[in-house]
Amino acid sequence: MLKIAAIVGPTAVGKSKIAVEVAGIIGAEIISADSVQVYKGMNIGAAKITLEESYTTDGNFIPHHMLDIVEPDVQYSVADYKNAVEKLIPEILGRNKLPLLVGGTGLYIQAIIDPYQFEPIPTDWEYRKELHREAEVKGNEHVHGKLALVDPVTAARLHPNDLRRVIRALEVFKATGRPIWAQHRVGKEKSRYNLSIIGLTMPRELLYKRIDERVEQMIAQGFITEVENLLAAGYSCELPAMQSLGYKQICLYLNGKCTLEEAVSLIKRDTRRFAKRQLTWFKRDHRIKWYELTADTDKNRLAAEIATEIGRTINT
Structure with a gap:
């Protein structure tokens, strides 16, 4: 069986830094499992790893x-991701490296580790327009309520403001x-991988503090300018990618619909809620x-411990 590993967890928990150290120990190449980081030009708001951060200590x-x-402006689906990663995995293994999935997009992770098959379902543009009009007139909660009636499982996982996925x-x-x-579970059977999945978490108060600090850091790093540059390049705030967490709120600010202080507060609040949903998914x-x-965790020591656990599990 092919060997792969994954490091998952909520946003801001510190997956990227620890994963780099783990990869250095076990000889791995990292595959991002983040639905926003696939987009070009969306760096600060997506917390995309930098070149400097890609080096171990x-x-x-x-x-x-x-x-x-x-x-x-490209609609990139989980099926697209699955197809690309399933080509990457044997390439990485062919270099005698271990594929290490790292990220917080649960469906991306699960689409790889479990053999999902995706039925191609065409886009119904008229129905989408109808639902968008309903959201504009009656609010996102109304459209989310329609989903809850027919698919309570998915409705529980999605925030009402995640209108695209709703x-x-x-x-x-x-x-x-x-x-x-x-649709995602059609043809589901036993995984074809020797698999080790590591989850990172932390006490809620500490995680929420880290989330707030990260949002402040993003603003200081130039997040607003990043969104302005995307808009100047012709990418509309209405694009699904631009409705992602953080980008949507900065768009509201740039369009004069809220103050910067309000936008930052919304990003912090919605990121905390997102982290909670991520944990629910992975648990x-x-x-x-x-x-x-x-706050006192020795990350290098933890990375070594995780590396040992991955080696033990995938070689069993």
Whole structure:
């Protein structure tokens, strides 16, 4: 069986830094599992790893894949991601390196580690327009409520403001009569990988503090300018990619619909809620070996411990 590993967890928990150190120890190449980091030009708001951060503390460069794949006006699906990564995995193994999935997009992770098959469902543009009009007139909560009636499982996972995914779930149900999660599980069987999944978490108060600090850091690094540059390049705030967490709120500010202070507050609040949903998603998977970080955690020591656990699990 092919060997792969994954490091998952909520946003801002510190996955990227620890994953680089783990990769250096076990001889891995990292595959990003983040639905926003696939977009070019979306760096600060997506917390995309920099070139400097791709080096271990002892100076070894760790290759990262599935970053900057498409332009922001391209609708990049989980099926697209699955197809690309399933070509990458044997290439990485062929270099005698271990593929290490790292990220917080649960569906991306699961689409790789479990053999999902995706039924191609065409876009119903008229139905999408109808739902967008309903959201404008009656609010996002109304459209989310429609989803809750037909697919409560997906509705519980999605925030009402994640309108793109809410509408897609309704679109799939309209086309097939089945919830979107059922489409993903068609043909599900035992994983074909020797797999080790590591989960990182931390006490909620500390995680929320880190989230708030990260948002402040993003603003200081030039997040507003990044969004302005994307708009100047012709990418609309209405694009699905630009409705991502952080970008949507900065768009509201730039369009005069809220103050910068309000936008920052919204990003912090919505990121905290997003982190909670990520944890809910990952906690369902009992294959995950969890490690809790604290303010005093020695990350290099933890990386060594995780590397040992990955080696033990995939070689069993």
